[in-house]
Amino acid sequence: MKKRTIVPIVYILFLMLPIYWLVAMSFKTTNEILSGFSLFPQTFTLDNYKTIFTDPSxxxxxxxxxxxxxxxxxxxxxxxxxxxxxxxxxxxxxxxxxxxxxxxxxxxxxxxxxxxxxxxxxxxxxxxxxxxxxxxxxxxxxxxxxxxxxxxxxxxxxxxxxxxxxxxxxxxxxxxxxxxxxxxxxxxxxxxxxxxxxxxxxxxxxxxxxxxxxxxxxxxxxxxxxxxxxxxxxxxxxxxxxxxxxxxxxxxxxxxxxxxxxxxx
Amino acid sequence: MKTENQKAWFFVLPVLILVAFNALIPMMTVVNYSVQETFGDNVFFWQGLDWFQQILRSDRFHAALGRQFMFTFLILIIEIPLGIAIALSMPRKGFWVPVCLVLMALPMLIPWNVVGAMWNIFTLPDIGLLGYFLNHVLGINYDMTQDPVAAWVTIVTMDVWHWTSLVVLLAYAGLVSIPDAYYQAAKIDGASNWSVFRFIQLPKMKTVLTIAILLRFMDSFNIYTEPFVLTGGGPGNSTTLLSIDLVKIALGQFDLGPAAAMSLIYFAITLLVSWLFYTVMTKDDQT
Incomplete structure (x- = not known):
């Protein structure tokens, strides 16, 4: 019974990975993104969101x-x-x-x-x-x-x-x-x-x-x-x-x- | 019992008007273009069925159609069994059920071009999570802008990520509708897991699976935005599926006649295959 629960957990992890990456990217600065790979945002920034909420377009x-x-x-x-x-x-x-x-x-x-x-x-x-x-x-x-x-x-x-x-x-x-x-x-x-x-x-x-x-x-x-x-x-x-x-x-x-x-x- | 009542047409009328406005007028436009040639300025010449012959004989169309069938075949062969397997292993009741359902349904509610963009970011060779992992941890040379195989693996994986949950939700809906008494009876008879699946669960899921296969067929056959954003049809033409090719001809080259003829052939194939699926899947019900 317990073994079965592995399948949905693995599947949900697979679903969440690209979403996590998108969200993580959104908190990075352009510099950090282009300078190389980092699993978590090193220089956490809200600038990207600020741009979106202040720019009418x-x-x-x-x-x-x-x-x-x-x-x-x-x-x-x-x-x-x-x-x-x-x-x-x-x-x-x-x-x-x-x-x-x-x-x-x-x-x-x-x-x-x-x-x-x-x-x-x-x-x-x-x-x-x-x-x-x-x-x-x-x-x-x-x-x-x-x-x-x-x-x-x-x-x-x-x-x-x-x-x-x-x-x-x-x-x-x-x-x-x-x-x-x-x-x-x-x-x-x-x-x-x-x-x-x-x-x-x-x-x-x-x-x-x-x-x-x-x-x-x-x-x-x-x-x-x-x-x-x-x-x-x-x-x-x-x-x-x-x-x-x-x-x-x-x-x-x-x-x-x-x-x-x-x-x- | 339903009663015979012709006035019911009045209830259907608004739907009929709205759908007809959206379906018939554009469809007639397409039919018009498909039998005419134009050099602009709204001057048209009768062309007969030349465009249809040209499309049906063109290698470009055959290649795109072949890729499209290949894509749809891969999607169905992966997503349907996988979806059933996941639905079978999900809990039937309790706190975790809504959590699972919400998380699983999430990919389906993301705008299609965001899905493409997200997978693009995810698979970038040096800074994407998957791309980095494959290239620098596993040491596999992975770059989907160069390698057609990598591009195919990526668009198929993306679609599995995007739409398997639809199959899971449908199969799950079929599973929870099976009364407990069926399982108890099977237990008393000493049925194996496989026979429970083969003789109880699968037959009970048949209706929802028919819907699942039909929806997955139609949507994967008509797919446009996600692969277009992710690969743009490339490298070369390797991931140019039917819709991508159609949009290229219609809006890119503005060849209205061939594009219209291709649209009609395309729509006819979708209808025909859906109808065949439906007839085969429901054949047993009628006998």
Whole structure:
């Protein structure tokens, strides 16, 4: 029994090593990084973080990223809830085909869409806005949300709907005050996945923005190429992008595994 | 039982409009480009299926496709068994479960280009932790900007680091849903660990593993950002996977026609293989 616990420990160590290195780098001065190898920061410095928090072109990157990720999550969940309800409760013309078609969009290579997306969002004059990135990410997040939510709704007995109807609840009131609270774990998991995809995706986000809505991740690629080897700064920016994910995952830790299992293929 | 109700379409309508706006219009743009030639200024000439023939016959496409299949094959053959093994050895309840889950899920929440940058810093020959260890402690000559084998080992290791946790989480979700009574029955029958795995755990994990294989296939087949940031497709073309090549043609050379034709072929392959996987994996359920 005890021998088995070695495996997860070794695996987690393997996962933490590159992250440790990134964090360690972020506390080193450029001089120390370039002068040679050191396992721990010798001249501990917070300058890299100070640069990021005082330079608008850096910290606006974070604000932009968080803005379009939030908008995307809200839109995705808001439209996916009624759709998932329809798929889980009713049969209607073309329901299976529609469900499958939605999922095929999850399979589309983002690289295929980069250029047409640029043209589409330029044509509707949304280029370089939060809304453009948020809407573009909907292509991948809505199908996933519908899929996850439908799985959770399938676990709620239909009697709940009928009882509420008999008790004289109108549909919107039933949906908002009884149904959604009873699948709030599912909403949490779906929101988590929307957040996750929108936060980590870069190709589309970068293609659809120039200055005003540029994501933090794109700011990093620019710095890496233009400012030469400012590794410490890059590492500090990278470290800061891990934090929102870590916070979000902490909140849904008890539901992640369940969220996967309840979806159906 | 589900009731027949055509009005349910109204519930689906917002999703339909949003996804159609994002999927159909760009898709039509791609189809348009794929059958036309342009010299700029928005003047187009009908080209028929020439681009498709050109792409399907080009050595460059074959090479990129070959590398892509190789990459995806390696990813699946490593990540799926490894993920199952780790899930099997994880504790089922107690204080350590959420700790394990949070730590394991962490790599999946890091922006993809940060993953690339992080592995770049990690593997720098003289100042990266792994690069230094390999070069100066073990004495292996390791430099992925020079050596294609090292570059391949690095991008595969990076993907294993990034995505094995997805398989672990899925397999784990399947495992915890097995009632204790199954294990007790197996114990009474004197079943070996292997038979418990083969006849109880594996069948119970089948659905989640199907999802795991499908997701890992789709995502590794469409991968772009991480290897691009890490190796830029090099050294030479040795790690130029399909998406990297596609972006090079579309945005680098601005050859819209061939890029569009390639996009459609690419998407068709992804759909076809996903469908084949799905049909094979769920075949037993229908009989």
């Amino acid at each position: 850096w910290y606006w990157g974070y604000i932009n990223s968080i803005a379009y990720v939030s908008i995307n999550t809200v839109i995705s969940i808001a439209v996916a809830l009624p759709a998932a309800y329809a798929f889980s409760r009713y049969r209607f013309l073309g329901d299976k085909q529609l469900f499958f078609w939605l999922l095929t969009n999850r399979m589309a290579p983002a690289a295929v869409f980069a250029l047409p997306f640029f043209q589409l969002y330029s044509a509707v004059e949304l280029f370089d806005t939060y809304l453009a990135v948020a809407l573009a990410h909907c292509l991948f997040n809505i199908p996933l949300s519908v899929w996850i939510l439908e799985g959770f709704m399938g676990g709620i007995p239909k009697e709940l709907d009928e009882t509420a109807y008999v008790d004289g609840y109108s549909f919107p009131r039933f949906f908002a005050t009884i149904f959604i609270p009873s699948i709030k774990a599912g909403v949490g998991v779906a929101a988590f996945f929307c957040f996750m995809f929108s936060w980590v995706e870069l190709l589309l986000a970068k293609t659809l923005t120039a200055v005003a809505a540029k994501p933090i991740a794109a700011t990093m690629t620019k710095t890496a190429s233009s400012a030469g080897y400012e590794l410490g700064l890059l590492a500090a920016a990278g470290t800061l992008t891990i934090i929102p994910g870590a916070i979000v995952i902490y909140f849904v830790r008890n539901y992640i595994a369940k969220g996967f299992a309840m979806g159906r293929v």
